Amino acid sequence: MTSRIPTLDIRRFEDPGDRDAFVAELGAAYREWGFAGINGHGIPQADIDAAYDAFVAFFALPEAVKMKYHVPGSGGARGYTPFGVETAKGASHFDLKEFWHIGREIPDDSKYREAMPPNLWPEEVPGFREHGYGLYQALDGLGARVLSALALHIGLPGDWFADKTDFGNSILRPIHYPPITGTDVPNERAGAHEDINLITLLVGASAAGLEVRSRSGDWVPFTADADTIVVNIGDMLQRLTNHVYPSTTHRVVNPRGEEAREPRYSTPFFLHPNPDFLIEVLPGTVSADNPNRYPEPITAQGYLEERLREIKLK
Numbered sequence: 001m002t003s004r005i006p007t008l009d010i011r012r013f014e015d016p017g018d019r020d021a022f023v024a025e026l027g028a029a030y031r032e033w034g035f036a037g038i039n040g041h042g043i044p045q046a047d048i049d050a051a052y053d054a055f056v057a058f059f060a061l062p063e064a065v066k067m068k069y070h071v072p073g074s075g076g077a078r079g080y081t082p083f084g085v086e087t088a089k090g091a092s093h094f095d096l097k098e099f100w101h102i103g104r105e106i107p108d109d110s111k112y113r114e115a116m117p118p119n120l121w122p123e124e125v126p127g128f129r130e131h132g133y134g135l136y137q138a139l140d141g142l143g144a145r146v147l148s149a150l151a152l153h154i155g156l157p158g159d160w161f162a163d164k165t166d167f168g169n170s171i172l173r174p175i176h177y178p179p180i181t182g183t184d185v186p187n188e189r190a191g192a193h194e195d196i197n198l199i200t201l202l203v204g205a206s207a208a209g210l211e212v213r214s215r216s217g218d219w220v221p222f223t224a225d226a227d228t229i230v231v232n233i234g235d236m237l238q239r240l241t242n243h244v245y246p247s248t249t250h251r252v253v254n255p256r257g258e259e260a261r262e263p264r265y266s267t268p269f270f271l272h273p274n275p276d277f278l279i280e281v282l283p284g285t286v287s288a289d290n291p292n293r294y295p296e297p298i299t300a301q302g303y304l305e306e307r308l309r310e311i312k313l314k
């Protein structure tokens with residue numbers, strides 16, 4: 001297998017002559033790394049930049065203003081979560097970040113309303129809602145294409161995920177890692193962790209720092225090109241596929257020297273299934289070599305709540 005995390009052009013998936021080869025290469029990349037870069041995705045750079053401008057403007061607001069959008073006791077599901085809260089599972093120091101959560105817009109009478117509360121929007125930042133939700137929808141669409149390829153690779157119909165993610169409890173999370181001013185801080189920008197959801201699409205990590213743990217246990221830096229979206233497998237898809245698709249451990253390390261005084265911005269989109277989707281190991285992923293690791297199914301919502309408590313968001 002390759003010693004580098006592959007980047008693939010997703011336009012190949014829509015090319016009838018190249019589709020099978022694309023699915024095979026993408027599937028192999030995910031089996032090995034749980035990560036891949038995706039380019040040729042068609043999301044205009046201007047739209048990504050407009051969203052980032054709004055996110056940067058929000059994080060630059062005074063803390064007292066940002067705290068108007070913090071909802072204590074809500075698990076940070078919507079709005080602002082300040083610096084010093086989220087702590088990677090099993091870590092003794094909190095992560096060095098603040099972030100905002102945008103969720104799916106659904107009608108108030110939806111059966112999913114309890115699991116998916118209305119969004120908050122910062123009135124101080126014009127364009128935050130328009131560009132932020134535009135990016136949410138664009139990444140939701142791109143994620144559906146990646147899931148379709150991942151389904152085909154393991155023998156499912158290409159549309160298998162469509163009716164299981166159409167009301168997915170997905171979250172767009174603009175993150176700000178402020179400059180690190182002290183020396184010898186024991187905290188990391190983001191401690192080693194796995195993502196909870198099906199897949200994560202990470203757009204425009206503006207500076208180096210993301211590292212991915214290889215099968216042999218090495219930390220491999222993965223800083224994608226500007227036109228590339230990093231897409232990784234989360235724990236829900238790992239569980240559903242009985243670890244055929246691994247949810248790979250990753251972290252964001254603190255830069256050394258003067259670079260630590262620079263802030264870092266990044267925006268993951270955590271693509272979740274519908275809250276009532278039952279995560280039950282796919283029979284096609286169970287074999288004599290790989291017996292069912294999760295005989296007990298669990299709903300996506302039940303699983304999410306369990307995991308949010310572990311990272312101190314609930």
Ligand SMILES: O=C(O)CCC(=O)C(=O)O
Pocket residue numbers: 175190195202205210250251252265266267268
């Ligand atoms: O900031 C990044 O590049 C990655 C963030 C991340 O892994 C996460 O928020 O789950």
Ligand SMILES: [Fe+2]
Pocket residue numbers: 193194195250
């Ligand atoms: Fe992550």
